[in-house]
Amino acid sequence: MEAVGNFNALPFEGGITDLDLYQWEGFWYLPPHLEAAKTIKSHFEARDDDVILASHVKTGTHWLKALCFCIMQRQTGANDVEEEDPLVKITPALCIRTLEVQVYTPNHSPNLSGMSSPRLFHTHLPCSALLDSIKNCKCKIVYITRNPKDTLVSMWHFLNTRRTPEQGPYPFERAFEGFCNGVCPYGSFFDHVLEYWMESSKMAHKILFLKYEDLRSDPKRQLKRLASFLGKPFVEEEEIDKLVWRCSLERLKNLEVNKNGVEPSTGFPNSAFLRLGVVGDWKNNFTSEMKECLDQITLMKFQGSGLEL
Template structure:
């Protein structure tokens, strides 16, 4: 979009920065933007009219937005159009960004800006804008927002790889140390990272009915529950488990990156290969890239920035990686512990004990529960009665 004179003056007066040497940035209201995306954000702020049934997907850069686009588009597509359209595998036809366009990148960079009033409801859009830069119509309407974030270390590594695809083999990768310094200082597209995350996190605590806050690691660890949670939030709950599994399969990063449509071509809005939007998609890849000093520094920044917020982006990701494939779920254990505190129930240790004593013939959990329930009742001792009645071989006595 060609800015008018007043916009040019504003841009010229804003603080300047750069990322990856030649990527020019401007700072406004504490956040950094590419100039044309900032112009588009200004146009979006003044022109976008949200509807009550709109859905806005939001994210900082490289935190899982492409995956979220595929999931939300597929969830909502189940309830749109005729049977043929619903059953068609549209993700195999176009990149997810074709169906879910980013407001300040694809929509409002057009000159003149498009008229969105003719779009069929419900409309689905995406943005990288911080919450403070969203149009007032989004905040004041009943439309819903889904925000996804990720461990900052994996976010940085994904971003570094992403922008390196712009460089020629002769140039080689952009110096990791320089990119890391920019990330820590918050000087990159839509940065600072933690300010971006906290704006949406705090709003999600105030308005959980309006803003759903997702973590990339939770989607990786427990996709079925998280996708069902997402669908329910969007008002499109699943009727059965099989449908959930099939949608997760169709939207899996492994499948998306191997679709022919995503292996070739270039995104016309950002000039990046479609394949650049799909890399490993794993949790903990930062361990293969960051030095111990970088890890420690980013941990310190994370703890300082998130202190007192109730948000934990580092330990969630670490736990997810360590427990992957183990069958343990400490997230739900912690939730259970919190909910049962003071109730006298202990489901965590009951389950653990049950697993360890299985096939042994011992029952320490129900014995303890029986003792507690019969104490002072004057009734017979059912626990010892039951043990007495057990077969000798089950008790371990000689036959």
């Protein structure tokens, strides 16, 4: 199927939950994010001390934003008094903005030179779309991923929040098919993960690869890795304990700022960004045949890479 309008030269599909997605350089995008991705690739200039968080959709982005935000400002006057905690007043989505959604979509030529260093950004862009902008500097990338089955279920629930009661939930079977075929926002989950994994294996000093499940099962150990990578190592164990509590999914979900209101750039309710956060929720939606199918795809896609999810 061919696209119409401004993207008539690009392949077009009605992807997961009937989103209009256009393919560029092997990955699928919503129209405004595609325009932003092209601009970022050609014009974004990273600084040596930039920190860029990266992820596919619904793999722990919101949580990673909160963690990195708190780590980076921890040693610059952060206050432990809850009333003065920025996370009480600002959602993680606004603490660290997503380049192609909150920075370059509203303004195709944003002036980022006035931002104080270190700058913190996030992106869902695949590694290949980002490398030209960052390869000649010393900026650091933190990538987070998740079991593909839980990723799909989380993405399905998230996108359903924009559907009307009359529409009802998008059929999960069709969402499953689109995900398996790689036709979803930002393209194939497997290709996206594999690009960052392979680059992290070559540039461990530049790209830190995290797994959502590891953060859930052993947050203190993973936060030590993350803080050291960011050049903000913990000095005392008490610091880690405070940050684990402060950024726990349970606490974040129950903050009023994350329970009410709407994220202005996307129109999604703030409550949609933090739903359950559990490992293994896919079991409530998958048939045994679906599990077998996606497990086989995962095995095939990552074969020989050394990556297991």
